[in-house]
Amino acid sequence: MPHDVTMPQLGMAQDAGRLTQWLKAPGDAVTKGDALFEVETDKATMEVEAQASGFLTHVTAAEGEDVPVGQVIARISDSADAAGDSPAPNDSPAQDNLPEGREVTMPQLGMAQDSGVLVGWLVELGAEVGADDLLFEVETDKATMEVPAGIAGYLAATLAQAGDAVPVGQAVAVIAANRPDNTVARGMAAAAPPPKAGKEPEPAKAAPPAASKPAAPHAPAPQPAGDRILASPKLRRVALEKGLDLARLVQAGHPQPYHMRDLEVLEGLPAEAPASQTGMAVQAIRLDAECAQDGFVPFALWAAEAQGMTDADALLAGLAGASLGGAVTVAIERFGQQRAFAVPDHRHLSAVTECDAAPDLRLRDLRATHLRTVTIGAEDVPVLTLMQAGAGLALVLECSPDQLAPDGAIALLSEFAGRMQDPLRHLL
Incomplete structure (x- = not known):
């Protein structure tokens, strides 16, 4: 299956990178983990690894070119002579009616990360923020982190809601230099491009009537492998201060990831009987x-x-x-x-x-x-x-x-x- 190669984000304030050198030529075979190209930011020059195996095709960025974070610059295809159009430019949220200002994008917290889930906003819409003020929480498959604004000004627009999966490099907020007259708050659904014209899918055949039965409860959210508990940094701090064990939410079957709204649930769980010394849960250091x-x-x-x-x-x-x-x-x-x-x-x-x-x-x-x-x-x-x-x-x-x-x-x-x-x- 073809895999798009995008410009990675190597720093939280980075919005573009200079492609200094391709380390593979179009048509070359590549293996996942091979050094694919070099990218230069204002702080470092790094080699970027291939995230899939195949053949390098559809190269659209030249050496020396400044490329926005998240833009598709090549494709790893199943064959060296793979036919087809060049990678399409990334779809971006509709920009109509947005306040003027600088965009804050979804950061890339790991080389293999292509999106992040916005856990929640830490600043109210319209409020003033400093460059080092924490703006939102983002969750990847490895961690939940608080992300600073990186820009001083006023939070004029939020372009994603809690729970939205946002592609790396896509705008999630607009910070204006002056207090905005009107603010904008919308989610990823409002930014989704309309479906491309084409053949209409055939309507699904009606299923035969079934015997009435009670509605099934919603399936719980998938839980992480191993013993790791997914929780926001703020909830971890507050739970530690209050002497509360997040593992009790796991035992109660409460779906992860956990956020501050789950604190009330944790505090409302019935008290546990004193555990034996050998069975006592141990807090991480x-x-x-x-x-x-x-x-x-x-x-x-x-x-x-x-x-x-x-x-x-x-x-x-x-x-x-x-x-x-x-x-x-x-x-x-x-x-x-x-x-x-x-x-x-x-x-x-x-x-x-x-x-x-x-x-x-x-x-x-x-x-x-x-x-x-x-x-x-x-x-x-x-x-x-x-x-x-x-x-x-x-x-x-x-x-x-x-x-x-x-x-x-x-x-x-x-x-x-x-x-x-x-x-x-x-x-x-």
């Missing part, structure tokens, strides 16, 4: 830290010029691995792409080498985004999330108690925060 200044960037420049250590990811993995202690494997993850590094049981950063081993610790680098808060929950290994916070850094550690004891988690985050603020202390 989450710790936050801040660095007043980012010392890693100048340290990486010094290491490259004075010591010849040019791989900044290896340096970052070395500082994180030394904070965990012992000989470990640290994975650096950035926009869905991951590199693993073997960190030896000593402080020699020059001995950190890239490897294919499963990680003991994952470091998710979100410094190139506008994200300021992240709540994903415990994963298969402890996860350190690194974000920009003004001139400094914000760090979040999430893990389960069986991965790290509370004192070990505190030591890891404290050590890593100290090394990121003053990396030279690692050399002492």
